[in-house]
Amino acid sequence: MSRKILAALGSVVLALSMAACSGDGAGGGGNDSDKPGDLTIGVSMPTQTSERWIADGNSVKEKLEAKGYKVDLQYAGDDIPTQSQQVDQMITRGADVLIIAAIDGTALSGQLQAAADAKIPVIAYDRLIRDSPNVDFYVSFDNFKVGVAQATALLVGLGLQTKDGGKGEATGPFNIELFAGSLDDNNAHFFFNGAMETLKPFLDAGTLKVKSGQTKIDQVAILRWQQEGAQKRMEDLLTSSYNDGSKVAGVLSPYDGLSRGIITALQNAGYRGDMPVVTGQDAEIASVKLINDGVQSSTIFKDTRLLAEQAVVAGESFLQDKTPQANDTETYNNGVKVVPSYLLPVQTVFKDDIKSVLIDSGYFTAEEVAAGQAKG
Ligand code: BGC
Numbered sequence: 001m002s003r004k005i006l007a008a009l010g011s012v013v014l015a016l017s018m019a020a021c022s023g024d025g026a027g028g029g030g031n032d033s034d035k036p037g038d039l040t041i042g043v044s045m046p047t048q049t050s051e052r053w054i055a056d057g058n059s060v061k062e063k064l065e066a067k068g069y070k071v072d073l074q075y076a077g078d079d080i081p082t083q084s085q086q087v088d089q090m091i092t093r094g095a096d097v098l099i100i101a102a103i104d105g106t107a108l109s110g111q112l113q114a115a116a117d118a119k120i121p122v123i124a125y126d127r128l129i130r131d132s133p134n135v136d137f138y139v140s141f142d143n144f145k146v147g148v149a150q151a152t153a154l155l156v157g158l159g160l161q162t163k164d165g166g167k168g169e170a171t172g173p174f175n176i177e178l179f180a181g182s183l184d185d186n187n188a189h190f191f192f193n194g195a196m197e198t199l200k201p202f203l204d205a206g207t208l209k210v211k212s213g214q215t216k217i218d219q220v221a222i223l224r225w226q227q228e229g230a231q232k233r234m235e236d237l238l239t240s241s242y243n244d245g246s247k248v249a250g251v252l253s254p255y256d257g258l259s260r261g262i263i264t265a266l267q268n269a270g271y272r273g274d275m276p277v278v279t280g281q282d283a284e285i286a287s288v289k290l291i292n293d294g295v296q297s298s299t300i301f302k303d304t305r306l307l308a309e310q311a312v313v314a315g316e317s318f319l320q321d322k323t324p325q326a327n328d329t330e331t332y333n334n335g336v337k338v339v340p341s342y343l344l345p346v347q348t349v350f351k352d353d354i355k356s357v358l359i360d361s362g363y364f365t366a367e368e369v370a371a372g373q374a375k376g
Helices: 002-009 011-020 051-066 080-092 109-117 143-158 186-204 227-241 256-268 285-292 304-319 351-359 366-371
Strands: 040-045 070-075 097-100 122-125 137-141 174-178 208-210 250-252 299-301 341-344 347-349
Touching (some): 040 080, 097 304, 109 122, 122 304, 137 143, 143 186, 143 250, 143 347, 174 186, 285 299, 285 366, 347 351
Parallel strands (some): 040 070, 040 097, 097 122
Antiparallel strands (some): 299 347
16 A cells, blocks of 8 residues: 555655645545555444444445545444454455444554554544554544533433523422443543533532432443443332332433433333433434433434544545644543544434424434434
8 A cells, every 4th residue: 555655654755755646635646546446444333233333334434435435344243352353354454544433442452553553544433442552533522521411401301400501490309310331431431520520519419319329430330331231220229229119300321222221120110201301312213202202301412424524534634644633632541642632512402402403404304203213
């Protein structure tokens, strides 16, 4: 691959050779092996059990292919050795850039070293890859703000706060329970920290009470973000802490899949019209229907189309030997270095927002929302 050879030759030769090219467009033209059709982008996604990752994978692939690049898209079935192996294969098959959404943010150091040795730039997609100097760029959403938005949605749902940030009419006290995502996902910590900072004044004042007493992330985390894990933990909480006739009023849930597990546990225990305020994330279609039906209270919408676009922009920059443009160079320290990042904003969706945020933007149709199923 001429790109890699150029990279190895150093910046002076590179600058000269770039100057000799026409300069615009992928690969700069002029050299056959710089044509998009000769360049392959390896895209490693964690799982197909959550529809957001399917949407992410499809969007990245479509956008890259529309520009003429070859795409090697793999899903790892939430299995760490499978993901390591898939990334290894992408490297040996000659990927020119890697875009990786890691299952375990600390498990890919070996692969990233191999990528660095082969001069393959690595973009961490939505989930930061930790403990490696070989992460070149990070595209994600503002994950701390996701947590703030989730906790704020819980406060609004309970009536303690208004949507515009004012004081709500409710006074509490309310029993709540907390959930977090998978501890090996860097994002889980950002979500939880953002949420806890927002809830702290209410917990300190006694307006909110975590009846189980489980307030530490390692007590409330759900391995691999699994719906069944959340359902089981909610069942255990109901048995251990709510067998005295007391009720749960709110549940902080960081992901729609977990929210559905939590809701199932609550429904099995007899909650109906008194369903607690349950938050979420990702605007998964099954949960958007639950929100539309008044069962789940809210979700956080992360437009995967925009994230995919940013990954493509960053990938193309690397292919043109440019530095992708970051909008955050402070927040994401992966344990070895601060990784330059491009962070996108998020939107909270309550029932009233489904039309304006999800339907009018073309993310879902009204029919899909009513059916709780995306046509794909
Ligand atoms: C993503 C979330 C997603 C979660 C579970 C996180 O890394 O940022 O959007 O809900 O993984 O898939």
